[in-house]
Amino acid sequence: MMTDPNSSNHLVDFHEFYYEEFNDTDFSNFTFVPDEKTIPCSSITMASAVNISFSVFYVFIFLLAIPGNVIVGWVIGSNRRLLSASDVYLFNLMLADTLLALILPFSAVNVIHGWVFGNVACKLVSLVKEVNFYTSILFLVCISVDRYMVIVRAMESQKAQRRLCSGVACGLVWVLGLVLSLPSFYNEAFFDKRMFNQTICAERFETDHADEWRLATRIMRHVLGFALPLVVMLSCYSVTVVRLLRTRCFQKQRAMKVIVAVVVAFLVCWTPFHVSTIIDTILRAKVVQFGCTMRTSVEVAMFATQNLGLLHCCVNPVLYAFVGEKFRRRFLQLLHRKGVLERFSLSKSSKSSSLTSEVPSSFL
Amino acid sequence: MNVLLMLSVVFGVSITLVAGAVQPLGAGYNSRCVCLKLESRVIPQDNLRRVVILPRGPHCKTTEVIAGLTSGERICLNPRTHWVKKLIMFIEKKKQENNKL
Numbered sequence: 001m002m003t004d005p006n007s008s009n010h011l012v013d014f015h016e017f018y019y020e021e022f023n024d025t026d027f028s029n030f031t032f033v034p035d036e037k038t039i040p041c042s043s044i045t046m047a048s049a050v051n052i053s054f055s056v057f058y059v060f061i062f063l064l065a066i067p068g069n070v071i072v073g074w075v076i077g078s079n080r081r082l083l084s085a086s087d088v089y090l091f092n093l094m095l096a097d098t099l100l101a102l103i104l105p106f107s108a109v110n111v112i113h114g115w116v117f118g119n120v121a122c123k124l125v126s127l128v129k130e131v132n133f134y135t136s137i138l139f140l141v142c143i144s145v146d147r148y149m150v151i152v153r154a155m156e157s158q159k160a161q162r163r164l165c166s167g168v169a170c171g172l173v174w175v176l177g178l179v180l181s182l183p184s185f186y187n188e189a190f191f192d193k194r195m196f197n198q199t200i201c202a203e204r205f206e207t208d209h210a211d212e213w214r215l216a217t218r219i220m221r222h223v224l225g226f227a228l229p230l231v232v233m234l235s236c237y238s239v240t241v242v243r244l245l246r247t248r249c250f251q252k253q254r255a256m257k258v259i260v261a262v263v264v265a266f267l268v269c270w271t272p273f274h275v276s277t278i279i280d281t282i283l284r285a286k287v288v289q290f291g292c293t294m295r296t297s298v299e300v301a302m303f304a305t306q307n308l309g310l311l312h313c314c315v316n317p318v319l320y321a322f323v324g325e326k327f328r329r330r331f332l333q334l335l336h337r338k339g340v341l342e343r344f345s346l347s348k349s350s351k352s353s354s355l356t357s358e359v360p361s362s363f364l
Numbered sequence: 365m366n367v368l369l370m371l372s373v374v375f376g377v378s379i380t381l382v383a384g385a386v387q388p389l390g391a392g393y394n395s396r397c398v399c400l401k402l403e404s405r406v407i408p409q410d411n412l413r414r415v416v417i418l419p420r421g422p423h424c425k426t427t428e429v430i431a432g433l434t435s436g437e438r439i440c441l442n443p444r445t446h447w448v449k450k451l452i453m454f455i456e457k458k459k460q461e462n463n464k465l
Contacts, residue, residue: 017454018409021447032411037401038439040430203422210422292400 041292051112057307058108061314065101068317069094075331085146085166086259090316092170093139093262097313100132104310114198115189122189122201130181131174133221136312137229137270138173140263142166144236147259151240180224183217211284218281226274233263261323262316269312273305397424399440406447407431415441415455 076083076091083091103125106117115122146166186203205213237260244256280298283290320327398418414432418424429441429448441448 014409014412014451014454017451020454021450022406022409032405032408034433034435034437034439035401035403038399038403040398040428040438040440041400205422207420207422207425211425290400295400 037291039292041295054111054307055108058104058111058310061311062101062104062108065097065104065314065317068314069098069101071331072317072320072327073098075327075334078334079330085150086143086255088166088170089139089143089146090262092173093136093316096132096135096139097316099128100310100313103128104313107310110201115201116199117189117201119189122187123185126184126187126201127181130184131177132313133309134180134225135173135177137225137266138177139170140266141229141232142169142173143259144233144240144263147256148236148240152243180220183213183220186213186217214284215281218277222274222278226270230267237263258320258324258327261319265315265319266312269315270309273302273309276301276305397426397428399428399430401440402442403431403439404442404445404448407433407441410434415451417452417455 072094073091076087076094079087106121106125109116117125186205187201188204189199189201190204191199203214203217241256276298280302282288283295283298321331411433412431413434416430416432416438418428418430420427427443429443429452430438431441432438441451443449443452
């Protein structure tokens with residue numbers, strides 16, 4: 001039973017009320033059968049084991065994502081003079097994922113103890129999540145457009161110019177991501193007495209306009225953070241793939257494999273979240289009839305799919321390691337060079353170490 | 365592929381464990397009303413034991429009135445019906461009278 005001090009919990013004698021309002025009514029022959037659909041949905045509480053499991057999950061992702069993305073950054077950065085435009089985009093994608101991974105320890109503590117980090121940290125963590133949400137897919141869009149320009153429009157010869165453009169594009173993406181993420185400042189730390197009885201970090205819209213604001217921010221996420229970028233990506237890649245199949249250029253086809261893997265991974269991680277959020281929005285609008293069971297299922301689905309999205313920040317390094325042949329070669333090359341340099345320093349010999357020839361791109 | 369398999373297992377276990385529970389998490393926290401359907405019929409006096417009034421807020425635009433029945437069940441009342449409005453006024457009046465004591 002609810003013990004919320006803010007709610008009016010009255011165990012009073014209603015005899016006087018019924019006498020005043022219904023004194024001429026005889027209820028003795030009236031059998032009241034409750035409509036089970038009017039039973040309130042029970043608030044959901046998390047078992048300790050589940051809390052701990054998710055905390056471990058977040059720590060695990062953190063431990064996998066940080067070294068993985070650092071390695072990716074190292075491989076790209078060590079090849080700075082020969083960076084391609086796609087390398088610049090992938091480097092920025094790595095930055096976004098690393099940034100997201102760095103806030104996972106907050107989630108690990110939050111899931112067990114609630115939000116204990118204060119209001120400023122609440123807003124910043126929410127901002128980082130939102131920025132990662134937008135920038136990840138926008139960088140993928142940049143790559144798809146770049147591939148289209150190179151393969152379909154044959155702009156390979158202007159590589160230096162494209163790399164400059166990619167730098168500017170990345171700056172624009174970060175700015176746009178920040179602007180689109182400003183609604184995340186609605187998140188604040190507050191004590192929730194209604195259901196969870198602990199401090200939480202969540203969106204807190206003004207009462208009278210909460211539904212409108214929530215709907216607006218969700219539509220923005222769906223359209224600008226997913227649907228529109230998806231249309232652009234699919235358009236570019238469908239044309240690009242058709243062209244590649246026609247020209248039979250093996251190296252470019254192999255490069256496309258890495259990019260396609262990255263895009264597919266992104267879609268696998270984030271599409272379920274959009275689907276469950278859309279379903280939740282439909283339920284909130286009361287467009288369809290539903291019961292507590294369905295609503296609880298949607299709540300669980302939203303939580304699970306959001307975590308699937310968080311998983312994305314450690315997926316790309318794994319993909320590069322397994323799908324990206326050039327990445328593996330480049331990485332091993334760097335390890336080898338570092339080994340050679342160490343031996344060189346130790347022996348104090350003056351002989352020069354042989355350097356293998358540079359390859360055009362670390363990834364593609 | 366061992367790493368991916370491990371990730372799948374970890375995530376699968378997490379999904380299984382979360383099947384019966386959910387926790388608010390940053391921007392994903394999904395506040396909402398607790399009442400889906402409202403009861404408008406008059407509850408006979410012998411069936412009514414207590415009334416809980418949940419104030420409106422960002423989580424729920426409307427005030428929610430929950431009646432505790434003598435059978436132990438709880439149902440949501442429609443705060444817009446005439447008799448429930450009277451009931452709320454009655455409760456508020458009693459509350460004020462108690463505060464004066």
